[in-house]
Amino acid sequence: MDGQLLKDIFPILLKASGITIELTVISVVLGSLIGIIIALLKLSKNKVIWAIASFYTWIIRGTPMLLQLFFFYYGLPFLGLELKPMTAAIIGLSLNSGAYMAEIIRGGILAVDKGQFEACKALGFSYSQTMTRVILPQTIKVVIPPVGNEFITMLKDTSLVSTIAMVELMRSAQQIYSANFRPMEPFFIAACIYLALTTIFTAAFALWEKKLSKY
Numbered sequence: 001m002d003g004q005l006l007k008d009i010f011p012i013l014l015k016a017s018g019i020t021i022e023l024t025v026i027s028v029v030l031g032s033l034i035g036i037i038i039a040l041l042k043l044s045k046n047k048v049i050w051a052i053a054s055f056y057t058w059i060i061r062g063t064p065m066l067l068q069l070f071f072f073y074y075g076l077p078f079l080g081l082e083l084k085p086m087t088a089a090i091i092g093l094s095l096n097s098g099a100y101m102a103e104i105i106r107g108g109i110l111a112v113d114k115g116q117f118e119a120c121k122a123l124g125f126s127y128s129q130t131m132t133r134v135i136l137p138q139t140i141k142v143v144i145p146p147v148g149n150e151f152i153t154m155l156k157d158t159s160l161v162s163t164i165a166m167v168e169l170m171r172s173a174q175q176i177y178s179a180n181f182r183p184m185e186p187f188f189i190a191a192c193i194y195l196a197l198t199t200i201f202t203a204a205f206a207l208w209e210k211k212l213s214k215y
Contacts, residue, residue: 009176009185009186009189010189012172012176013169013172013173013176013186013189013190013193014193015172016167016168016169016171016172016173017168017169017193017197019167019168019169020155020158020159020168020169020170020197021155021197023089023090023093023158023161023166023168024151024154024155024158026090026093026094027090027093027094027096027097027154027158028097028101028147028150028151028154030090030094030097030098031093031094031095031096031097031098031100031101031150031154032097032098032101032105032147033098034094034095034097034098034101034102035097035098035099035100035101035102035103035104035105036101036102036105036136038053038056038057038098038099038102039101039102039103039105039106039109040131041053042054042057042102042106043106043109043110053102056099056102057099057102057103060095060096060098060099061099061100061103065092065093065096065157065160066160066163068092068095068096069088069089069092069093069160069161069163069164070163070164071092072088072091072092073085073088073089073092073164073165074164076088085161085164085165085166085167086166088164088166089158089161089164089166092161093154093157093158093161096157097150097154100150101147101150104143104146104147104150105139105143107142107143107146108139108140108142108143109135109136109139111139111142112135112138112139112142116134116135116138117130117135120133120134120135140212141209141212144205144208144209144212145205145209147205148201148202148205148206148208148209151201151205152198152201152202155194155197155198155201156194156198158170159194162174169190169193169194170190172186172190173186173187173189173190174186
């Protein structure tokens, strides 16, 4: 490997990794909000509401993320709506994350003892009060491991947005390769950065889980 080339491209890829982290955090946060809403809708006794929520998770989980990103960036312009790469990436990743988060959160809610619901009902709590004050706080501890896995998966899947001209870590590595025709250095450094990021965030979620388990 060329030491000078490594010295030149490392800052570029490190800066691009910031975009990767930003995309991941935004997508998982928005996905979590979407997931909570969809999870609650899927627990509804109203069959129409349940069907709509189930259709959303079915179509998102049943199609490739790459295809979804293509739809928002390349497909919507044919319908008169043109999105910037960043906007299309956030929408595509968030909606994809939301479908998986919905199943994670729904499973977490179902894991809470049914007696908690009955106790809240006896105390006169409304459905929203029961969820926000009692059920969802307990659900957090249950869902931390799968949420951590979803975060790590999303961190790696952000590489797919390079296909819609979004300049993040993978796209930057591709651009450096196109300029130098030397794939080893940029892709090797990109792989090391991805590995470092996944290791750091995996450890962070493990510490968070351990801390909450004390309570």
